[in-house]
Amino acid sequence: MISKVAIVGAGNVAWHLAHALKDAGCTIEYVCSRTTDRAEELAQSVNSRAVNDLSHISKADLVLVAISDDDTADVCDAIDAQFLVAHTSGMTHLDNISRERKAAFYPLQTFSRDKEVLMTEVPFCLEASDEGDLEDLRQLAQKISDSVQDVSSDQRQRLHLAAVFASNFVNHMYHLSEVIANNDNLDFDLLRPLIREVAGKINSLPPAQAQTGPARRKDMAAVKKHLEMLEGHPELRELYQVITNSIIKHHHGE
Amino acid sequence: MISKVAIVGAGNVAWHLAHALKDAGCTIEYVCSRTTDRAEELAQSVNSRAVNDLSHISKADLVLVAISDDDTADVCDAIDAQFLVAHTSGMTHLDNISRERKAAFYPLQTFSRDKEVLMTEVPFCLEASDEGDLEDLRQLAQKISDSVQDVSSDQRQRLHLAAVFASNFVNHMYHLSEVIANNDNLDFDLLRPLIREVAGKINSLPPAQAQTGPARRKDMAAVKKHLEMLEGHPELRELYQVITNSIIKHHHGE
Numbered sequence A, B: 001m002i003s004k005v006a007i008v009g010a011g012n013v014a015w016h017l018a019h020a021l022k023d024a025g026c027t028i029e030y031v032c033s034r035t036t037d038r039a040e041e042l043a044q045s046v047n048s049r050a051v052n053d054l055s056h057i058s059k060a061d062l063v064l065v066a067i068s069d070d071d072t073a074d075v076c077d078a079i080d081a082q083f084l085v086a087h088t089s090g091m092t093h094l095d096n097i098s099r100e101r102k103a104a105f106y107p108l109q110t111f112s113r114d115k116e117v118l119m120t121e122v123p124f125c126l127e128a129s130d131e132g133d134l135e136d137l138r139q140l141a142q143k144i145s146d147s148v149q150d151v152s153s154d155q156r157q158r159l160h161l162a163a164v165f166a167s168n169f170v171n172h173m174y175h176l177s178e179v180i181a182n183n184d185n186l187d188f189d190l191l192r193p194l195i196r197e198v199a200g201k202i203n204s205l206p207p208a209q210a211q212t213g214p215a216r217r218k219d220m221a222a223v224k225k226h227l228e229m230l231e232g233h234p235e236l237r238e239l240y241q242v243i244t245n246s247i248i249k250h251h252h253g254e
Helices: A012-023 A036-045 A069-078 A131-144 A153-183 A188-201 A220-229 A234-252 B012-023 B036-045 B069-078 B131-144 B153-183 B188-201 B220-229 B234-252
Strands: A004-008 A027-032 A049-051 A062-065 A085-087 A102-107 A124-128 A148-150 B004-008 B027-032 B049-051 B062-065 B085-087 B102-107 B124-128 B148-150
Touching (some): A004 A012, A012 A027, A012 A036, A012 A102, A027 A036, A062 A069, A062 A131, A069 B220, A102 A131, A102 A153, A124 A131, A124 A153, A131 A148, A153 A188, A153 A234, A153 B188, A153 B220, A153 B234, A188 B188, A220 A234, A220 B069, A220 B153, A234 B234, B004 B012, B012 B027, B012 B036, B012 B062, B012 B102, B012 B131, B027 B036, B036 B049, B062 B069, B062 B131, B102 B131, B102 B153, B124 B131, B131 B148, B153 B234, B220 B234
Parallel strands (some): A004 A027, A004 A062, A027 A049, A085 A102, A124 A148, B004 B027, B004 B062, B027 B049, B062 B085, B085 B102, B124 B148
Antiparallel strands (some): A102 A124, B102 B124
16 A cells, blocks of 8 residues: 655646655655745655655655656656556656656646645546556545546647647647737637637537637638638648648648 | 527437427427428427428528538528528638528537536527627527627637647547457457546646647657557547647647
8 A cells, every 4th residue: 555655846746746645645755846836845745755865765655656757767767666656757768767666646637736626537547567566656646536536648749739739739829819818919818708709619529520710610701701811820821721731631632 | 688599400419408498488489400300209209390491481580500511601691581591600700601590509519419508507609690689699598508708700710720730630549549449359448447538637727737748758659669569540640640640739739
């Protein structure tokens, strides 16, 4: 059973997982980060101690590495061989980690520091080199979430890519929509009911069937007019064109 | 006061507005559409009569034209001069309509036939060539919605463009995310909590501040890996590249 946890990292994912694990009854033994201020702040909020070097970690049932995808493999490999090390990266394949006791503990959700997340709904995607470790991680994840899945490294990378479209790219569309509205002193609030409806609609209709708009209708006069309105914004114009072409391709097979 | 309404069109917008107006106490005198089957069906459901020619419309306080953007101006101009004609198109400038009594009655929302919409929340963007007509349309819209705005043709076109980003493009990202997940037999349901969170998050954070992910962090190793995973899908690859560049530009100023 996992009850003593060391957290490596002090960013958004580390922050939310540390709190969820503490709420689930775990002791957060350490928060280890090179960013001392954030480590101190997180450590204080979960009644833990901040350390700035991996070598300070002792007595932990799990070392949870919640840092950038780029650094995950190296940091996992730098942790003492005795520990079960699990990372939270969507992109880091277990094959790229050399240590023996290795695992993934990937929450398929977006986390911002100042935004509460309903953790019981977050799908936790688990994988471990050792079957006993996997079972322990499963029990741990089930204390936090109602959605716990076994997911291979290949599948996890694929889910992460799908998540970039469904999350990061979607949010960027909101951002650009706000930029366009604000350029004309229009209130972005006018677009909020639409945004809610679009996100809710795919719970009752498949996304392909929920699609509406000029590109879906192949209303080329509206597309042309929009492109004219975006003259002087070459970046938005290219983006509009590429996404419109993609919608037409998927819905009209061209 | 507007109480007798003729609806031109039998598509999604016509369908939802006809029902909302009927529920608000209006009589739907006619449903006029060249698509006879759909006109019959809509007419029946709102206790109206279907006609297939504009010349059949008589006695109506308002003729509401809810058809494709492309055809809106021509159809508005083909309606007898005596009537107040309002269209629901985001893109049709009042300047492009020749008739004297002309107006816009634009609901800023996406409508699908089989999906109920909370009409009280839908922003109705109004404009009319005549001040008295505008006031009548305002009173009518207020029977349906709590969000009624005066919006000029230029602003309406700009809002429509912003809505394409916030709605059509967002939904297409959901669609592509599903395609990517399904390509690998992964359940799109795993992505639903993420989609909900992203849409909800911008109610407490501005979209720019809510942005997360590889491009936001300028994590180029993850970007490179994703592009590799999309080899063999040139369309998705281009889209990934263009949107990623745009995120980096907006967040890192490059």
